Amino acid sequence: xxxxxxxxxxxxxxxxxxxxxxxxxxKPGASAPASPAPQTNVAVPDxxxxxxxxxxxxxxxxxxxRFTTLMGTLNREFQPRQTELQNLQTKISTLTKEISDxxxxxxxxxxxxxxxxxxxxxxxxxxxxxxxxxAYERRRQExxxxxxxxxxxxxxxxxxxxxxTVIVDGSQVPVVxxxxxxxxxxxxxxxxxxxxxxxxxxxxP
Numbered sequence: 001x002x003x004x005x006x007x008x009x010x011x012x013x014x015x016x017x018x019x020x021x022x023x024x025x026x027k028p029g030a031s032a033p034a035s036p037a038p039q040t041n042v043a044v045p046d047x048x049x050x051x052x053x054x055x056x057x058x059x060x061x062x063x064x065x066r067f068t069t070l071m072g073t074l075n076r077e078f079q080p081r082q083t084e085l086q087n088l089q090t091k092i093s094t095l096t097k098e099i100s101d102x103x104x105x106x107x108x109x110x111x112x113x114x115x116x117x118x119x120x121x122x123x124x125x126x127x128x129x130x131x132x133x134x135a136y137e138r139r140r141q142e143x144x145x146x147x148x149x150x151x152x153x154x155x156x157x158x159x160x161x162x163x164x165t166v167i168v169d170g171s172q173v174p175v176v177x178x179x180x181x182x183x184x185x186x187x188x189x190x191x192x193x194x195x196x197x198x199x200x201x202x203x204x205p
Contacts (some may be wrong), residue, residue, distance in 0.1 A: 049182060050183075052168070064147075099118065165183075
């Protein structure tokens with residue numbers, strides 16, 4: 001069974017190929033007509049295709065419940081950093097306005113101090129923002145990787161139980177047309193949620 005995410009084109013899955021071989025015998029001074037060789041039937045293994053839309057996994061209401069739970073956990077872990085960055089952004093805005101509003105009347109020394117504070121706040125905001133983004137990506141991969149592995153295993157089990165040999169991800173591959181009966185998205189999500197409760201524990205950082 002193959003799970004296919006990136007496919008440029010999908011060929012016919014159930015066909016019988018016929019290979020014709022022509023043989024020619026040469027005679028001195030003349031060419032003999034080609035004699036048809038016996039045709040050999042080469043059977044292509046039977047295949048059964050299914051279509052899934054992985055974007056639906058992320059739906060907060062109808063998707064995979066563990067995605068929503070893990071995303072909430074991730075956001076809560078990084079809420080303190082988010083709050084710190086928001087406070088820095090507010091400080092930058094306040095200092096910028098104060099400098100602009102009092103530049104012509106305030107003591108030059110006071111303005112210079114505020115400019116230094118503004119520059120420091122901007123530097124802190126940039127550095128802490130970059131650090132937070134990098135940490136967020138690392139943590140996101142860390143907590144979502146087990147779920148991605150579980151989904152991959154569950155898809156394989158689901159497919160084997162139903163004789164499916166190829167699953168195409170319609171969220172990754174443009175699909176011109178597919179019969180509704182090929183779409184296993186809702187059925188798979190329902191089965192996965194029933195066997196993988198959203199209350200599964202998350203590894204601590």
